[in-house]
Amino acid sequence: MKSPTRVLVVDDELGIREGCRRVLAPQGFEVDVAENGPVGLRKLRESRYDVLLLDIMMPGMSGIEVLRQARQIDPDLICIIITGYATVELAVQAIREGAHDFIAKPFSADQLLQVVNRELERRALRKEAERLRALEEEARELARAKAELQKLEAVEGRFMLTLVHILRAPVALLQNTIQLIRRGYVSPEEQAEMLERAEVRATALLATLDDLLLLAYLKEGIGLSRTEVVSLAEVLEGVLTGLRPRAERQGVRLEADVRDSPQVRANPDHLRALWTHLIDNAIRYTPPGGRVTVSLWADPERGVAVGSVSDTGIGIPADEIPRVFEEFYRAEGGRRMQEMGTGLGLPIVRQVVEIYGGTIEVESEVGRGSTFRFTLPLG
Secondary structure (H helix, E strand, O other): OOOOOEEEEEOOOHHHHHHHHHHHHHHOOEEEEEOOHHHHHHHHHHOOOOEEEEEOOOOOOOHHHHHHHHHHHOOOOEEEEEEOOOOHHHHHHHHHOOOOEEEEOOOOHHHHHHHHHHHHHHHHHHHHHHHHHHHHHHHHHHHHHHHHHHHHHHHHHHHHHHHHHHHHHHHHHHHHHHHHHHOOOOOHHHHHHHHHHHHHHHHHHHHHHHHHHHHHHHHHOOOOOOOEEEEHHHHHHHHHHHHHHHHHHHOOEEEEEEOOOOEEEEOHHHHHHHHHHHHHHHHHOOOOOOEEEEEEEEEOOOOEEEEEEEEOOOOOOOOOHHHOOOOOOOOHHHHHHOOOOOOOHHHHHHHHHHHOOOEEEEEEEOOOEEEEEEEEEOO
């Protein structure tokens, strides 16, 4: 059941207060009265009203001041000024302070009902317009959400296809190697070489699965509870020790420029993955005789640690740079140079940097090399 429209009449004249009650109450309005501004404001604070009928000229607190405070108490309140001094200046001032209309004394019952009902209808129209705008915005949001869901479904489909494609090749090679050996098609002299190739593929497959697992954990926030204050320099030193033999085998000079030992709060495994993937990529795509330079320093003014990995490798075309952090994406030059690779290293790097509130940027030139620079908040 719809509640009655509540009206508060604030006027220092008893006749006006009771006259408004006699006109409005029979029409279904619930009418309350106040003899001055302070009493009216108190009632507005204690209860909710739809319409305020307010005398503009009252002793003590003026109607304009009551109007100003009433609008602060309830911005949706319909304020109608009652005045015996209906001038243009007064009307402009009242409207400026938030009044919706005014009615001049003396007024008839029909005039009062006409003004009150007109303002109620206007408010109803405003609310309906707001409701329709809200529905339209909701419909637009639903349409956007639907479009995003469709994009996600498409991305998920491409993700699965790419994943199957990447995993199928090493698994097929392993299966083929096992079948050939079991059926006696491979001589004992050839078995060692075939098993070595199979082991390389199995190692690459395990690395891919490890990267997929780490990326999934990062996206779900798993492992973030195991954070501690970590020295980026110490983590870097361990990663460099592990990757130097690979760089030497490939004929790439691996250099380090560690100017500070900044500390950050993070999961050490995540920082290890960050350094490993950046440096491993740089070595992987730098031809023999090239150089990879790893730098680390603190920037206290910005409150960040800064790390960078630069190489003199094949570089990345400008139009491909925006895509290098996409999952499974590999630049054309990288695919030509290295057959094996998943395109998961840089997505992991970006995920690590972002979850710890850092940034990462790329500078690259084809044939001259690339620089990946990241920041992490100091711990």
